[in-house]
Amino acid sequence: xxxxxxxxxxxxxxxxASLELRCNYSYGATPYLFWYVQSPGQGLQLxxxxxxxxxxVQGIKGFEAEFKRSQSSFNLRxxxxxxxxxxxxFCAVGAWNFNKFxxxxxxxxxxxx
Amino acid sequence: EAGVTQFPSHxxxxxxxxxxxxxxxxxxxxxxxxxxxxxxxxxxFLLHFVKESKQDESGMPNNRFLAERTGGTYSTLKVxxxxxxxxxxxxxxxxxxxxxxxxxxxxNGTRLTVT
Numbered sequence: 001x002x003x004x005x006x007x008x009x010x011x012x013x014x015x016x017a018s019l020e021l022r023c024n025y026s027y028g029a030t031p032y033l034f035w036y037v038q039s040p041g042q043g044l045q046l047x048x049x050x051x052x053x054x055x056x057v058q059g060i061k062g063f064e065a066e067f068k069r070s071q072s073s074f075n076l077r078x079x080x081x082x083x084x085x086x087x088x089x090f091c092a093v094g095a096w097n098f099n100k101f102x103x104x105x106x107x108x109x110x111x112x113x
Numbered sequence: 114e115a116g117v118t119q120f121p122s123h124x125x126x127x128x129x130x131x132x133x134x135x136x137x138x139x140x141x142x143x144x145x146x147x148x149x150x151x152x153x154x155x156x157x158f159l160l161h162f163v164k165e166s167k168q169d170e171s172g173m174p175n176n177r178f179l180a181e182r183t184g185g186t187y188s189t190l191k192v193x194x195x196x197x198x199x200x201x202x203x204x205x206x207x208x209x210x211x212x213x214x215x216x217x218x219x220x221n222g223t224r225l226t227v228t
Binding site: 045046101102 | 117144146148154156161
């Protein structure tokens, strides 16, 4: 069965520190992987996506993610966190036709000044 | 371009009442999706429209939920009668088509509270 696991419910980092949010997926075919961010009162915004090719993908706002097939992981990283990055982050895997997405339960990021 | 618009942003109703959520997709987007997030859990797929046709409604919880998209424009999701476990945030999303070049655009969601 398709599923996405985000093991960290809450994470707190200091501003300027590096960040890694974990995501593991279970999917029976070639995964199409996504990271979305939801700021308070806003909808989900696409940060980045992986379909094929280079396993390190760059996204908006200085985020990147690395696809590791052997570990079924797609972790999100940022070298230096800004206070405006405080939000909830969702990892998702998409069906082959991009018509259904399976989301994780989200990771809330808190940024300390 | 205007984004996906959902109305209302919040709704508080009593158990047994009826609520209708509305979603206006981005103009020109044939694909419209409803998702739901309950109690801080994962965001779950409810259903998918292509224009006015339901392509996949495998995620609809039960027959108390009815989604429509008359004319292939805006969509409504009606819950009748509402139960406590229906509380959550209902997201609508739209896209041009089911391909890697057609990302989902999400609305801000409707927070439904059933008391």
